[in-house]
Amino acid sequence: MIVSDSVAVSPEVVLRAVEIAGTPCYLYDEGEIARKCDRMLSLPRAFGLGVRYAMKANPSMAILQLLTDRGLDLDVSSLNEARRARLAGVSYDRMMLTSQEVPYGSDRNDLEHMMLEGLKYNVCSLRQLRLVSPFCSRRKIPLSIRVHPGEGSGESSATDTGSDYSSFGVHMTDLDIALELALESDIALDTVHVHVGSGGDPEVWLGTLEKMLSLLEDSFPCAHTLNMGGGFPVARMPGESMVDMEELGSRTRDSLLDFHRRTGRRLRLEVEPGTFLVAGAGYLLTRVSDLKSTGPDGYRFVLVDGGMECNVRPQLYGSRHPFSIVSSQGRLVWNERGEGESHSRTVPQVVAGRCCETGDCHGLGRDGNLVPRVMPEPRVGDYLVVGGTGAYCSSMAPFNYNSFLQAPELLLRPDGAIVLVRKRQSLLQLVGNELPYRSGVPRQELNEAAAMCL
Amino acid sequence: MIVSDSVAVSPEVVLRAVEIAGTPCYLYDEGEIARKCDRMLSLPRAFGLGVRYAMKANPSMAILQLLTDRGLDLDVSSLNEARRARLAGVSYDRMMLTSQEVPYGSDRNDLEHMMLEGLKYNVCSLRQLRLVSPFCSRRKIPLSIRVHPGEGSGESSATDTGSDYSSFGVHMTDLDIALELALESDIALDTVHVHVGSGGDPEVWLGTLEKMLSLLEDSFPCAHTLNMGGGFPVARMPGESMVDMEELGSRTRDSLLDFHRRTGRRLRLEVEPGTFLVAGAGYLLTRVSDLKSTGPDGYRFVLVDGGMECNVRPQLYGSRHPFSIVSSQGRLVWNERGEGESHSRTVPQVVAGRCCETGDCHGLGRDGNLVPRVMPEPRVGDYLVVGGTGAYCSSMAPFNYNSFLQAPELLLRPDGAIVLVRKRQSLLQLVGNELPYRSGVPRQELNEAAAMCL
Numbered sequence: 001m002i003v004s005d006s007v008a009v010s011p012e013v014v015l016r017a018v019e020i021a022g023t024p025c026y027l028y029d030e031g032e033i034a035r036k037c038d039r040m041l042s043l044p045r046a047f048g049l050g051v052r053y054a055m056k057a058n059p060s061m062a063i064l065q066l067l068t069d070r071g072l073d074l075d076v077s078s079l080n081e082a083r084r085a086r087l088a089g090v091s092y093d094r095m096m097l098t099s100q101e102v103p104y105g106s107d108r109n110d111l112e113h114m115m116l117e118g119l120k121y122n123v124c125s126l127r128q129l130r131l132v133s134p135f136c137s138r139r140k141i142p143l144s145i146r147v148h149p150g151e152g153s154g155e156s157s158a159t160d161t162g163s164d165y166s167s168f169g170v171h172m173t174d175l176d177i178a179l180e181l182a183l184e185s186d187i188a189l190d191t192v193h194v195h196v197g198s199g200g201d202p203e204v205w206l207g208t209l210e211k212m213l214s215l216l217e218d219s220f221p222c223a224h225t226l227n228m229g230g231g232f233p234v235a236r237m238p239g240e241s242m243v244d245m246e247e248l249g250s251r252t253r254d255s256l257l258d259f260h261r262r263t264g265r266r267l268r269l270e271v272e273p274g275t276f277l278v279a280g281a282g283y284l285l286t287r288v289s290d291l292k293s294t295g296p297d298g299y300r301f302v303l304v305d306g307g308m309e310c311n312v313r314p315q316l317y318g319s320r321h322p323f324s325i326v327s328s329q330g331r332l333v334w335n336e337r338g339e340g341e342s343h344s345r346t347v348p349q350v351v352a353g354r355c356c357e358t359g360d361c362h363g364l365g366r367d368g369n370l371v372p373r374v375m376p377e378p379r380v381g382d383y384l385v386v387g388g389t390g391a392y393c394s395s396m397a398p399f400n401y402n403s404f405l406q407a408p409e410l411l412l413r414p415d416g417a418i419v420l421v422r423k424r425q426s427l428l429q430l431v432g433n434e435l436p437y438r439s440g441v442p443r444q445e446l447n448e449a450a451a452m453c454l
Numbered sequence: 455m456i457v458s459d460s461v462a463v464s465p466e467v468v469l470r471a472v473e474i475a476g477t478p479c480y481l482y483d484e485g486e487i488a489r490k491c492d493r494m495l496s497l498p499r500a501f502g503l504g505v506r507y508a509m510k511a512n513p514s515m516a517i518l519q520l521l522t523d524r525g526l527d528l529d530v531s532s533l534n535e536a537r538r539a540r541l542a543g544v545s546y547d548r549m550m551l552t553s554q555e556v557p558y559g560s561d562r563n564d565l566e567h568m569m570l571e572g573l574k575y576n577v578c579s580l581r582q583l584r585l586v587s588p589f590c591s592r593r594k595i596p597l598s599i600r601v602h603p604g605e606g607s608g609e610s611s612a613t614d615t616g617s618d619y620s621s622f623g624v625h626m627t628d629l630d631i632a633l634e635l636a637l638e639s640d641i642a643l644d645t646v647h648v649h650v651g652s653g654g655d656p657e658v659w660l661g662t663l664e665k666m667l668s669l670l671e672d673s674f675p676c677a678h679t680l681n682m683g684g685g686f687p688v689a690r691m692p693g694e695s696m697v698d699m700e701e702l703g704s705r706t707r708d709s710l711l712d713f714h715r716r717t718g719r720r721l722r723l724e725v726e727p728g729t730f731l732v733a734g735a736g737y738l739l740t741r742v743s744d745l746k747s748t749g750p751d752g753y754r755f756v757l758v759d760g761g762m763e764c765n766v767r768p769q770l771y772g773s774r775h776p777f778s779i780v781s782s783q784g785r786l787v788w789n790e791r792g793e794g795e796s797h798s799r800t801v802p803q804v805v806a807g808r809c810c811e812t813g814d815c816h817g818l819g820r821d822g823n824l825v826p827r828v829m830p831e832p833r834v835g836d837y838l839v840v841g842g843t844g845a846y847c848s849s850m851a852p853f854n855y856n857s858f859l860q861a862p863e864l865l866l867r868p869d870g871a872i873v874l875v876r877k878r879q880s881l882l883q884l885v886g887n888e889l890p891y892r893s894g895v896p897r898q899e900l901n902e903a904a905a906m907c908l
Binding site: 030059060061062063065066069077080081083084087088089098099100101102104125126127128148150164166167168171172173174289290291292293294295296297298299301303305312315316350352353354355356358359360366369370380395396397398399400401402403404405406408411419420421422423424425427429430431432433434435437438 | 484510513514515516517519520523531532534535537538541542543552553554555556558579580581582602604618619620621622625626627628743744745746747748749750751752753755757759766769770804806807808809810812813814822834849850851852853854855856857858859860862865873874875876877878879881883884885886887888889890891892
């Protein structure tokens with residue numbers, strides 16, 4: 001375990017970013033993402049290493065293009081993710097689909113089309129296997145199978161994908177049925193996939209690796225690839241620890257070399273990082289709009305214009321993210337490392353969002369209670385930057401709650417340029433799919449209202 | 455407290471609804487909403503009663519039109535909610551804005567325009583009061599003030615808006631400053647607003663009422679309206695209790711009559727229900743796509759095609775919602791009351807969604823652990839209906855997580871007709887605001903991809 005490598009964005013960049021997009025907005029540091037890609041791609045390997053980006057972490061077109069240009073393939077979680085990646089210019093043969101969805105109707109046809117174009121299908125249940133077997137048998141398309149290892153780890157039970165309370169994959173107790181099915185249909189299961197959990201214990205990961213290698217030896221004589229999934233913890237806050245990927249990589253290599261010595265088989269390894277690649281490169285830029293308190297015995301609140309509708313991780317997981325405060329003139333007032341030019345004393349404060357919901361706070365414990373952060377009091381108009389927000393922030397934000405609009409996204413290029421990669425949603429887009437409940441709605445009146453208030 | 459009045463939708467309606475919109479979709483029962491409106495509007499009152507619908511609960515145009523046609527006004531939580539309601543045809547003089555936002559820039563102008571058109575502004579902080587004072591003083595526009603009572607109740611700390619860990623309103627300890635400010639600026643504070651919390655204890659509500667009446671007597675001689683906010687608990691599951699609104703209404707009336715006898719003042723009462731009006735009228739219609747288990751010692755899972763991306767309340771609050779199972783042929787297999795024609799034995803099962811996230815389950819405890827539900831095992835293709843999903847489901851859903859599309863919404867009219875009131879989001883809408891990160895993106899190629907996969 002090594003300690004947080006969280007980086008900080010410069011005040012000058014913050015100022016330029018909000019000038020382009022306003023607040024709230026997300027800013028992603030391309031250089032940091034590229035460094036993480038290169039670290040992943042240069043991990044120790046025995047007989048080949050494939051890195052698939054778990055695109056649900058952040059599926060914006062620019063991020064997908066950036067990562068795939070860099071040599072990464074994709075882990076897609078739904079047919080729509082596959083379609084979306086294709087729209088970003090990624091070919092299907094660079095994707096593996098691992099999904100809880102069981103396609104039916106026209107989705108079945110789409111899946112078959114994608115498989116013909118090279119998409120790898122990772123069957124996650126007996127039913128999925130039964131449904132695609134006839135087609136894959138006829139077309140001689142080999143499949144991957146996701147195995148439920150029966151144990152796992154994760155930051156919380158909500159992100160632990162390995163234990164019995166996770167429904168992902170074909171459980172070990174069903175594996176014989178799956179193998180028989182594949183045999184009957186003459187389908188090659190050339191890849192075995194497992195996912196231990198998100199943010200968990202590397203020892204559990206290595207234990208699962210050994211378990212999977214035994215399984216490959218006993219039950220998957222034709223498999224040439226082992227996909228160990230993702231779930232590599234990152235440290236967002238100073239003092240938090242994160243997995244030492246290089247250490248994990250070299251121990252994994254040793255296991256694969258052992259396996260080769262024992263069986264003569266040269267297994268390719270795949271991993272599926274999401275958070276690891278993009279979390280630390282993302283910043284949510286918000287503006288301080290108000291300062292309040294609930295009396296001398298209460299809390300001090302810093303209100304910002306982007307809360308749970310931009311980052312719901314505190315509410316869902318009790319996640320903590322590093323803050324920094326940048327003045328409206330572009331000076332670093334304070335950051336989580338204690339840097340900055342503030343000379344005012346630090347006091348416990350709660351950073352709250354703008355939704356009409358008490359829990360809309362950036363500092364929440366797993367029990368839902370407030371966790372104040374000790375920092376100097378910002379001024380109204382200062383920017384409060386929330387770090388570690390590159391993964392599972394924009395992608396799973398309930399962004400229209402309280403009728404706020406999906407926030408824009410920016411990319412900080414290595415040459416210092418800042419480019420807009422997602423425009424702010426408009427109010428007309430927000431209501432674009434709505435229909436009046438009664439026939440004969442006064443359209444004229446609505447149009448006038450629209451002209452006036454937009 | 456009386457017991458759940460949750461209603462159930464008929465299998466025939468489920469079948470027609472999914473024929474129109476597919477799954478997942480939300481279905482709202484207009485008759486049930488109308489009944490709740492009428493109940494609210496006919497509550498006992500002393501000197502007038504105004505009911506403002508808390509539109510953040512469900513801000514779809516059809517719902518807004520339905521409720522305002524019925525005579526309700528609106529509680530809006532953001533400028534966008536006001537704009538959105540205006541687009542639905544509601545005039546600003548039927549809205550009160552209670553917001554954590556502090557408008558600046560062009561938003562300030564918009565707010566002033568709205569106030570001129572009759573929007574009631576409920577100042578929630580000293581800063582808000584200071585900002586609007588010059589304008590309101592010049593235009594002689596009276597204001598409402600939200601008071602932080604210093605105590606509250608709620609289903610969870612996340613929805614308790616009254617305690618010191620809530621940042622809503624002007625705290626009692628700041629009230630003197632606010633009153634002085636209003637006096638200096640010659641601004642009439644004609645409405646006092648307080649919100650005790652969501653889903654809490656009616657005794658706390660009544661206690662806060664008395665506290666507010668003392669406050670009105672001592673400090674707000676010109677106030678003619680007391681707005682007690684919303685937060686009336688509803689029972690979604692059989693056996694859960696809900697507030698007896700009529701009882702609460704008559705005790706509140708008595709207090710206001712007492713106040714009149716004591717002071718000679720005739721106070722108008724306003725309330726702001728959201729959940730109470732629409733929660734029980736909403737159904738999330740999903741389709742069973744798979745059945746899995748994690749072995750004899752594990753769990754049985756029912757996978758459906760709409761989980762946390764359609765209803766994130768279980769993940770955020772540990773909320774439970776009633777289920778019913780309707781066969782693909784339209785028979786009622788089972789519902790939470792034990793009705794239905796299923797003859798198979800009931801077993802504990804966990805209903806899981808389709809997001810690649812372990813916590814994507816409809817049955818979660820507040821600790822994030824699975825809470826299986828005892829019910830017969832459905833068949834793949836059956837419809838699993840999630841009741842009590844008319845409030846804070848579509849409005850705060852992280853609907854694009856895993857690149858799923860915002861689900862459509864339907865209204866069941868009193869005459870039995872089903873009308874589409876929100877179309878399903880399209881994939882092109884999902885990516886419509888995205889921009890490539892590099893100049894010279896192969897647009898041609900993207901267009902071909904779009905043509906192929908959409």
